[in-house]
Amino acid sequence: MTLGPGRWAKVAVAALTAAAMTGGIACKKPDPSMKDAVAEERDAGAPVATKFTKVTEEKMPPRLEVTGTLDPDERSEVAAQTNGTVTAVNIDIGSIVKKGDILVDLDPREASMKLDVANATAASQRARLGLKGANKFEADGVADVKMAREAAELAKTDFERTKMLYEQGAISKAQFDQAKTNKERADAAYDSARNGAEQAFVSLLASQSQAGLSSKSLDDTKIRAPFDGTIESKRIAPGEFAAMGKVVAVLVRDNPLRFKFEVPEAQTALVNLGSKIDIRVAAHPDKIFKGEVKRVGASVRANTRTMPVEAEVANTDRLLKSGYFARGSVELAGELRPVLLVPKNALIPTGGGSRIFVKKGDKVEERLVSTGAAQGDLIEVTGRLTAGDEVAVENVSSLADGIAIAN
Structure with a gap:
């Protein structure tokens, strides 16, 4: 059967109407009363065993509720103490280190060679002065000085003998004058030898100091952690040149942490050193961290009428992080x-x-x-x-x- 234009339009309208009704039924929201019934059925479920x-x-x-921030106990910008090219970086952000751990290695070759030269110079000077082991320096113990002293003593003896003979008229004045000149020359040579030995000893001390500095420079090619803590940031990479004073890492002591907060003026007399405090943070809502007041401000801030207080909070397991916002409950002095x-x-x-x-x-x-x-x-x-x-x-x-x- 063939449909005319009018019949086609009626069929189309009927189809769209049916689709709309079907979609309305499918998309219809659940009756709230049905939802409540389900909830009641769940709540009235099987009995639960408990104690x-x-x-x-x-x-x-009594306690005072406070808010504040957790800060590291110490923060150090660890810097290079000598110049050198970075050969290794042994840490990264979050690395836990112990005091003395090597954070960064610098090329040690130049420092090592300078130390060798300083040690060789000092050894040569010690040998010249006849010093061995821990021998104490004495100028008269130096070989050259000892020879000069003996020559001076011999010249003195000869002069005294010549003087006696001259006074007896046994020798000429020329012979007397020659003996006197020999004595004066010997004394001057002895004094010169002593001065030379003492100057050589001063040079030895300078060489030993230089050797000590060179040894320190060599040690400084290994940049170490100044205390136990966690690396907050790393600021250098292998191959870079680290000039003296260049910060290579930031280290924080995060055990314990400092909880810094403010106490209203009215309660300042009730917060004392040793007061106990419980700390909570959003990252661990079901856990309470224990602390103790360690520092109390010397004065009340004029603009806020509050007093700064710091408590130390143990962080052995490092669940707490520096910078956390925290809520605290601090014990106050007063009646129970x-x-x-x-x-x-x-x-x-x-x-x-x-x-x-x-x-x-x-x-x-x-x-x-x-x-x-x-x-x-x-x-x-x-x-x-x-x-x-x-x-x-x-x-x-x-x-x-x-x-x-x-x-």
Whole structure:
């Protein structure tokens, strides 16, 4: 059968209408009441086996909540102490090093040759002075000086004998004058020999000093870590020329770290050296790091009316990084206050705090709490809890608000 133009248009409209209705049905959103029903079915699921422990109350020191930054205990821009071409770089960003570890090697050949020359010069001068081992220098012990001294003593003896004979009229004045001249020449030669030996010893000391400097220059071709820490940045590569003073790496001492924060003027008298502090960072929200106040500012800042304080935080496992923003809870001097404590394993961290499940008859009820200072396996909590409440400590990740407890 052949369809005319009018019939084709009607067929097309009918097809589009059917498609639109089908698509509408397919894209229709689920009924909210159905979603709630599914959630209720899940929450009312099979009972979960768990164990409970009671919330306890203890008296603890008052605390101040603070924020601040973690900084390295030390930061050093490690620089070359001598000139040289880099032959090896033994570290990279994040490398953990010990004091004395070689970070960068410089070409040692020139320094080694200078040391050899200085040592050879010093050895030659010691030999000239007759010094062996740890012999102490004495000018009269030098061979040339010893010969000059003996000649001077002989000339003196001859002069004294000649003088006596001259006074007796046994010899002429010319003979006397010659003996006197010989004595004066011998004395001058002895003095000259002593001066020469002493100058030679001074030269030896200078050569030994030069040898020491050359030895240091050779040692300086190995650029070492000044303390234990972590490499923050590397600033040189093999083949580059390192001039004296060129920074080759930045090293930070990151164990311990310094937590720097500010204390309001009103609480400055309550924060003391040795005050304990608990630290939290976003990178490890479920972990508390322990610290102790080590430095308290000498004055309050006029613009903020706060006092700078620094605490040291152990970082043996290096979970903390320099530059982290941190929140702290520092103990204050003053009367003890009652706090609620629960086991740490009773908590499930959330974005704004922690969840905890309290026993209510044969079911559990979810509560939101905030955490405070830790005391061993227990942690301080604030929220809708009272001492004696029973909180779940096993299978807590399987619990939900209103779920039944398995017998």
